C-alpha cells in the first residue's frame with residue numbers, strides 16, 4: 001500500500017519542511033556557565049561533534065537557565081549563546097529546538113537552596129549576583145512589574161505558589177503575552193529549528209487563576225463566574241455536578257492547550273518562520289495533568305507536530321513502562337490521528353538503562369530523547385549511542401511505523417475531564433488497567449480517541465472495540481458504536497459507559513442499554529462476590545468466587561442476552577448479539593482491579609541512594625481473577641482473529657508489529673526482569689538485566705511472507721528466520737539466542 005495508508009484523519013501544523021521530525025534522535029544540549037563565560041567557537045563545535053558521533057541529529061536546549069524569566073537580565077548573552085549553539089550544530093547537521101519554561105518565575109526558597117539547585121546545572125551563583133537580587137525585589141520589565149502578571153490563587157487572592165517553589169505568570173495576561181512573544185521573536189532570530197514552550201499550566205491545582213483577565217474572559221466565553229477570591233467555595237470546587245465548575249476546568253484547558261500554542265504559532269508564522277513544535281506531557285490521560293494543571297496535549301495537537309511523553313526523572317526508567325503504557329499508547333494514538341511522530345523522553349542514569357529506553361521506544365514505534373541531569377556531554381552522548389548507531393545503520397527498520405493490531409481501546413478525554421474527575425479510579429485507572437494488560441500480554445491494539453468515534457470506526461480496520469467505563473459519549477458516538485457492532489464488530493463495555501452526554505450531563509436513560517442487552521436499575525455500592533453463572537461456561541479456570549471490591553450497576557438482563565457472571569443476587573456480566581456483532585457488558589469495574597505494578601517513589605526515599613537505604617516501592621493491589629476475566633473476554637471474542645500470537649513466553653517478553661511503506665517489522669524486547677511485585681523495594685540505579693529466552697514461535701495473521709531476517713544491536717550479523725504459511729497465518733520460528741535484549745525482524 002502507498003502513502004494513502006498513512007493518511008491522518010486530523011490536521012496538525014506539519015508543513016513539508018518539517019518532515020525531518022519523523023527521523024529524529026534527540027539529546028539535550030545542557031547550557032551551563034561554560035557556554036556563558038568560557039566557550040570558544042571550537043568548544044561549541046567539539047560538543048556538537050561528540051553528539052553527532054553518538055548518532056544524535058537533534059538537540060533540545062536544557063539546563064539552569066530554563067526558568068527563563070529569572071534570567072531576564074542575562075537575555076542578551078543567552079541569545080548569543082543560543083546563536084553559537086545553532087551555528088555549531090548546523091555545521092554538523094544537527095537541528096536545534098529551544099526549550100525553556102514560559103511561565104515559571106521567582107523562587108521562594110532560601111539562597112542556600114538556590115545555590116544547590118543551580119550547582120546541579122553547573123551554574124555558580126557567585127558569578128550571577130543579579131540573579132539573587134531578582135528574588136528580593138519585584139523586577140520590572142518594560143515598565144511592567146513581574147507581580148502584576150502572576151497567576152492568582154483563588155483561595156487566597158494572592159500570587160499562586162507552585163509545586164516548583166516558584167510563582168507563575170498567567171497566560172491570559174496581555175502584558176505577559178506581549179513580552180513573551182517579543183522574547184520568542186529574539187529567539188527565532190538565532191536560527192533555531194524549533195520551539196518548545198514549557199510549563200503552560202495553571203498552578204497549583206485547580207485553584208488558579210483568579211486574576212482579572214481570567215475572570216473577564218471566563219465570563220465572556222461561558223456566561224459563568226469564577227468564585228470570589230479569598231476562600232475555596234465547596235459548591236464550586238471539585239463539584240462535577242456543577243456545570244459552572246466543569247466549564248471552569250474546560251476553560252483552563254482551552255487557555256493552556258489551545259489558545260496559547262495557537263497564539264505562538266500565528267505569531268511566528270506571521271513573521272515567516274517554519275518551526276518544529278514538539279511538546280510533551282507527563283500525564284495527559286490522568287486527572288492531575290489536564291484537570292489539575294489545565295494542560296492537555298491532546299487538545300493542543302492541531303498546533304504541535306510531535307506528540308510526546310515526558311517520563312519524569314522521579315520515575316524508574318527500567319520499571320515504569322508497565323504502568324506508563326497508558327501514556328505511551330495515548331501518544332501513539334495522537335500520532336496516528338494527526339499524522340505526526342510520537343516520542344518519549346526518559347532520564348536514564350547509565351548507558352545500560354539508556355539502551356533499554358531506546359529499545360522500548362522502538363517497540364512503541366516512537367522517537368527518543370534520553371537525557372540525564374548534570375551529565376557531561378560525553379555521558380549524555382553515550383546514553384543512546386548503542387541504539388542510535390544501530391538505527392543509523394538500518395534506518396528503514398524504523399521509518400514511519402504504523403502500529404498493527406485489530407483491537408481499539410477508547411480513551412475518552414471528555415470522560416476523564418467531566419465525569420467524577422476528583423479521583424483517578426472512577427475512569428482513568430479503568431482505562432489504564434485495560435491498556436496495561438493488553439500490552440503486557442501482547443494483544444496488539446490501538447488506543448482510539450474522541451475524534452475516531454465521532455467519525456466512526458472502520459470495521460475493516462478493527463474487530464473489537466473496548467469501552468472502559470467511558471461514561472461520557474455524544475449522540476454521534478453512540479450511533480457510530482451501534483453501527484460498528486451491527487456491521488459485525490465485537491464490543492466490550494464496562495459499568496457506566498454511555499450514562500452521560502459528552503459534557504458530563506447525566507442522560508435520562510443510559511445510551512447503550514439495547515446494545516448491551518440490559519436494563520439499568522441503579523448502583524450497588526457494596527463489594528460483592530462474583531461467580532460464573534450456572535448455565536455459562538464462557539470463562540474458564542475461574543476460582544469459585546471472585547472478589548469484586550468496587551461498586552457495580554444493578555442490571556436486569558433482557559431475554560435475548562446470556563448471563564455469564566452473577567453476584568449473589570444479580571447478573572453482573574452479560575453477552576448479547578446485536579446485528580452481525582456481539583457485546584460483552586460488565587456491570588462492574590475490571591480495569592481498575594487489574595492494574596500492573598505502579599513503582600512509587602515515597603517522599604522519604606532518595607532516588608539515587610545506595611541500595612539497602614533508599615528505595616522505590618512497588619504498589620499492586622490487583623485481583624488475579626479479575627485479570628483473567630479481562631483477558632479471556634478479549635481472547636474469546638476474538639477467537640482465531642488475533643493479529644499476532646506467540647508460543648508460551650515469559651511475562652515481560654514484549655512484541656510489537658508495525659507496517660512500513662514496503663514491509664513489516666516485528667520488534668521483540670526482553671523486559672522479563674524489569675517487572676516488579678507488590679511490596680517490592682528497589683532502586684533507581686542498576687542496569688538492564690535479562691534472563692535468556694528460548695526459541696519463540698510467532699504467528700502473524702493475514703500476512704503472506706516470503707522472507708524474514710532478524711537484526712539486533714546485540715550482535716553484528718543479521719540472521720535469516722524460517723517461515724511457514726498455514727491457513728492465512730505466517731509462522732516464524734525465532735531461534736534461541738537471536739533475541740537477547742532487543743531484536744527486530746524485517747518481514748518481507
Ligand SMILES: [Zn+2]
Pocket residue numbers: 151152170171172173209210211212213214215
Ligand atoms: Zn489569570
